[in-house]
Amino acid sequence: MHEQVVSVMPKGDEMPRHANAHDASAPEQVGARFTYPGGSRPLEGYTIKRGVGQGGFGEIYYAISDAGKEVALKLIRRNLDVELRGIRQCLNLKHPNLLAIFDIRQDTAGDTWVVMEYIGGGSLEDLLDAASGGLPGDEALAWFHGVATAVAYLHDHGIVHRDLKPGNIFSDEGVVKVGDYGLSKFISCSRRSGHTESVGTVHYMAPEVANGRYGKELDVYALGILLCELLTGRVPFEGESVGEVLMKHLTAKPDLSALAEPYRGVVAKALEKDPARRFASAGEMIAALPGPSQVPPGGARVGSGSANAASGRPDATVSKPTIVLAEPVDDEPILRAVLDAWHQLRTAWRDARLATPLKLIILVVGLFVVLAMAGTWIPLLIVSLFAYGVYRVIRALVRPAVRAVDARRAAAQPGAKPPEPPRAEHQAARHESRRRWHRRQPPAKEVAAALVAKPPRQRLTELVGSMLGAAMVALAMCVVMVLLSSYQGTTTRPEQAAWLALVSVLGSWAVLVPAKFWEGTPGEPMLRRFVMMVIGLAVGAAAFGMADSLLVSLPPGSEYPKPPDYQLPPSFFAGDGRPLVMAHMAAFGTLFLVLRWWRQADPLRSSRLSLWTLAVTGVVAAVVAGVWHFPQPWLLMVAGSISVAVQMAAPWENPKAVAESG
Amino acid sequence: MNERGQRESNRRMLWVDAVGGYLVCLADQVTLGQPIHGRGVDVPILGDLSGRHARIVRDGESYLLEAIRDARVDGRSVERFAPLREGSRIELGSAVKLVFRRPHPLSATARLEFASRHRTQPTADAVLLMADSCILGPNARNHVVCRRWPQDVLLFREGDAMYCRTQGEFRIDGHTHHDCGPVGPNCRIEGEGFSMNLESM
Numbered sequence: 019m020h021e022q023v024v025s026v027m028p029k030g031d032e033m034p035r036h037a038n039a040h041d042a043s044a045p046e047q048v049g050a051r052f053t054y055p056g057g058s059r060p061l062e063g064y065t066i067k068r069g070v071g072q073g074g075f076g077e078i079y080y081a082i083s084d085a086g087k088e089v090a091l092k093l094i095r096r097n098l099d100v101e102l103r104g105i106r107q108c109l110n111l112k113h114p115n116l117l118a119i120f121d122i123r124q125d126t127a128g129d130t131w132v133v134m135e136y137i138g139g140g141s142l143e144d145l146l147d148a149a150s151g152g153l154p155g156d157e158a159l160a161w162f163h164g165v166a167t168a169v170a171y172l173h174d175h176g177i178v179h180r181d182l183k184p185g186n187i188f189s190d191e192g193v194v195k196v197g198d199y200g201l202s203k204f205i206s207c208s209r210r211s212g213h214t215e216s217v218g219t220v221h222y223m224a225p226e227v228a229n230g231r232y233g234k235e236l237d238v239y240a241l242g243i244l245l246c247e248l249l250t251g252r253v254p255f256e257g258e259s260v261g262e263v264l265m266k267h268l269t270a271k272p273d274l275s276a277l278a279e280p281y282r283g284v285v286a287k288a289l290e291k292d293p294a295r296r297f298a299s300a301g302e303m304i305a306a307l308p309g310p311s312q313v314p315p316g317g318a319r320v321g322s323g324s325a326n327a328a329s330g331r332p333d334a335t336v337s338k339p340t341i342v343l344a345e346p347v348d349d350e351p352i353l354r355a356v357l358d359a360w361h362q363l364r365t366a367w368r369d370a371r372l373a374t375p376l377k378l379i380i381l382v383v384g385l386f387v388v389l390a391m392a393g394t395w396i397p398l399l400i401v402s403l404f405a406y407g408v409y410r411v412i413r414a415l416v417r418p419a420v421r422a423v424d425a426r427r428a429a430a431q432p433g434a435k436p437p438e439p440p441r442a443e444h445q446a447a448r449h450e451s452r453r454r455w456h457r458r459q460p461p462a463k464e465v466a467a468a469l470v471a472k473p474p475r476q477r478l479t480e481l482v483g484s485m486l487g488a489a490m491v492a493l494a495m496c497v498v499m500v501l502l503s504s505y506q507g508t509t510t511r512p513e514q515a516a517w518l519a520l521v522s523v524l525g526s527w528a529v530l531v532p533a534k535f536w537e538g539t540p541g542e543p544m545l546r547r548f549v550m551m552v553i554g555l556a557v558g559a560a561a562f563g564m565a566d567s568l569l570v571s572l573p574p575g576s577e578y579p580k581p582p583d584y585q586l587p588p589s590f591f592a593g594d595g596r597p598l599v600m601a602h603m604a605a606f607g608t609l610f611l612v613l614r615w616w617r618q619a620d621p622l623r624s625s626r627l628s629l630w631t632l633a634v635t636g637v638v639a640a641v642v643a644g645v646w647h648f649p650q651p652w653l654l655m656v657a658g659s660i661s662v663a664v665q666m667a668a669p670w671e672n673p674k675a676v677a678e679s680g
Numbered sequence: 681m682n683e684r685g686q687r688e689s690n691r692r693m694l695w696v697d698a699v700g701g702y703l704v705c706l707a708d709q710v711t712l713g714q715p716i717h718g719r720g721v722d723v724p725i726l727g728d729l730s731g732r733h734a735r736i737v738r739d740g741e742s743y744l745l746e747a748i749r750d751a752r753v754d755g756r757s758v759e760r761f762a763p764l765r766e767g768s769r770i771e772l773g774s775a776v777k778l779v780f781r782r783p784h785p786l787s788a789t790a791r792l793e794f795a796s797r798h799r800t801q802p803t804a805d806a807v808l809l810m811a812d813s814c815i816l817g818p819n820a821r822n823h824v825v826c827r828r829w830p831q832d833v834l835l836f837r838e839g840d841a842m843y844c845r846t847q848g849e850f851r852i853d854g855h856t857h858h859d860c861g862p863v864g865p866n867c868r869i870e871g872e873g874f875s876m877n878l879e880s881m
Contacts, residue, residue, distance in 0.1 A: 067701060
């Protein structure tokens with residue numbers, strides 16, 4: 019457990035400390051009406067000097083003991099089910115980040131008073147109100163560490179705070195102090211007795227509170243909301259009424275796009291609806307964050323907050339990448355594309371409704387293939403890694419000038435999707451993968467528009483990722499095909515398998531590239547078909563070129579009916595029945611013409627991998643091969659590989675996630 | 681009335697509910713220094729200072745800092761006197777730092793705030809060097825900014841007496857007044873959306 023005292027530097031040398039002494043007054047009442055005026059002595063030994071604030075539970079006063087000790091006196095009004103046990107447990111807790119409780123007293127009227135440490139200068143709530151857009155990264159982290167350390171201490175002693183919010187957090191000359199622990203029972207009493215609740219307390223309330231469950235995870239949830247507010251200045255769930263905010267806590271996904279990693283991941287985990295999925299303790303949450311570095315003196319300037327507000331939002335958002343950003347992975351497109359392709363594959367692997375034995379076979383065979391072809395790809399890999407290394411070095415030299423421009427551009431485009439959609443999509447897809455969405459949903463216009471409005475750089479990144487993914491899937495599919503065909507009796511030669519793999523890869527790329535440009539737009543089908551046919555002709559020619567250079571012969575399968583020899587036109591076929599370039603082009607051209615390939619790569623398709631689509635593709639391929647006398651079953655296998663590869667590799671927007679966020 | 685009694689009656693504590701506590705000095709000259717009993721310092725500061733470290737003198741509309749011990753204003757060492765303007769930074773001794781403010785253009789009343797972590801004895805959120813008037817309310821140029829008050833409240837002096845003025849009805853020690861009413865050294869002022877206590881020291 020962290021025992022260090024975490025310090026938040028005071029408001030700076032040039033900024034006076036107690037300028038206007040905003041106390042932590044409640045937002046709901048304009049005219050603060052305090053029961054006890056200055057000078058009253060409801061408790062023996064203390065003289066009230068003035069009221070400090072009001073909350074949902076009662077009033078707080080600033081008082082001085084007869085000897086001169088400053089204290090805060092909190093009046094807890096008499097309730098029918100007064101429970102002193104909660105606060106009694108907290109009486110003897112001591113921690114540098116906890117507001118000290120000195121005593122609990124009862125006055126002659128029967129009211130309960132809590133005598134506690136007085137801290138002037140306002141609460142974290144006042145600081146956040148004054149500084150729009152959140153606090154600078156180091157300061158926010160220092161605050162958070164102080165609060166989380168206090169909460170960890172409370173949890174360690176079996177106490178759940180239950181009412182964590184900026185109004186209960188103070189800074190005592192740089193030391194974070196958390197107050198109001200142990201008082202939550204009173205809060206719940208007063209809520210039930212019908213006092214008006216300020217909407218403020220609801221913003222930090224975990225969803226399971228509605229079921230009456232009060233565990234440590236409650237505080238973890240509140241810490242997540244607090245961290246988000248410290249960094250961005252806003253809570254993730256806002257609303258016009260208490261009910262609206264509560265509904266959002268229960269059902270809505272928080273919008274964490276303003277946060278950078280690793281904070282976004284930490285907040286997301288803390289804000290899980292299911293308490294069992296959050297961090298188990300505040301200590302775990304601290305461990306997941308970078309430690310607060312030395313806060314520079316005068317770092318916590320309330321004045322700078324208003325300067326931000328005066329100059330407008332872009333100032334705050336531009337500064338964010340340089341302060342809050344602690345990206346473990348540099349935002350490098352090629353690497354990101356590779357990683358995204360990897361993520362996509364993994365998601366596709368999970369989403370594809372392939373039986374487990376089949377998956378196992380694919381994995382094992384894939385491993386074999388990789389090892390078998392080691393001679394070819396290892397030198398290639400080495401060369402490409404070297405080239406990539408050079409590229410990274412050059413990029414790092416050129417980069418710093420570019421980054422600021424990018425950030426400003428990103429800030430200036432509030433409508434543009436943030437550059438993290440692939441990862442976010444995968445997260446969403448992973449969540450939803452359990453609940454399959456079988457009904458076809460009409461694509462939302464906004465999503466389609468967003469697809470059209472995608473910046474070209476992002477499009478390119480996705481495309482490269484898909485192409486890499488398609489290549490890998492095509493290879494795997496070819497291995498599968500080979501296995502299947504060998505099961506049927508015909509053994510496949512390695513060069514035939516290689517041809518199959520290469521043509522599948524080429525074919526899938528030939529589908530992905532135009533589909534990427536046609537994303538989101540309905541387009542003219544005949545025009546697209548024509549374009550695809552032309553592409554298909556090119557693919558066919560290339561396929562023949564590969565077959566010729568690799569000296570691959572594609573004998574027709576034994577079980578397929580052989581066409582009568584006299585029917586084969588000489589320009590298309592060689593004397594022994596081998597298809598020539600024209601035959602290849604004709605077959606592939608027709609294949610690409612007939613099927614609407616771009617639909618298989620459409621992000622808005624109803625499911626990622628559709629076996630129906632695969633079946634249709636197969637049947638059409640078989641028919642086309644039959645028409646052009648292309649030796650079976652090669653065209654069928656190629657078409658099948660291309661279809662599977664394209665569907666698995668092309669990005670896919672889960673309609674459920676779309677419906678939720680829309 | 682002995683000298684100490686007279687000096688003490690020149691100071692008040694103004695306790696403003698939900699805003700803060702302020703040390704109000706009514707005299708034209710105030711001494712700043714350590715709170716040594718019997719010396720009668722006007723602004724006792726818990727800091728590494730002498731018993732009488734410096735004096736702030738009000739001459740009509742302008743203010744001067746008279747350095748008895750080492751003092752600096754805006755970084756420059758003070759020989760004997762230095763003028764004080766809005767935003768002047770006063771350093772007493774090695775560590776005590778104050779900021780001098782004259783927020784309201786129509787009033788000679790000034791406010792002293794701590795820029796270092798020192799405090800007065802008794803603790804006050806700021807020191808008000810009251811000339812003729814002291815304005816409290818939501819306006820940012822007031823001597824005491826009370827963000828949530830619906831309107832400004834004025835405390836002003838005429839000779840030895842002090843009065844409170846604000847729009848509408850308000851109560852002083854339970855007695856209702858309209859627009860204006862006299863205020864004693866110890867009293868409670870309550871109105872629509874505001875309340876405060878004056879305590880003589």
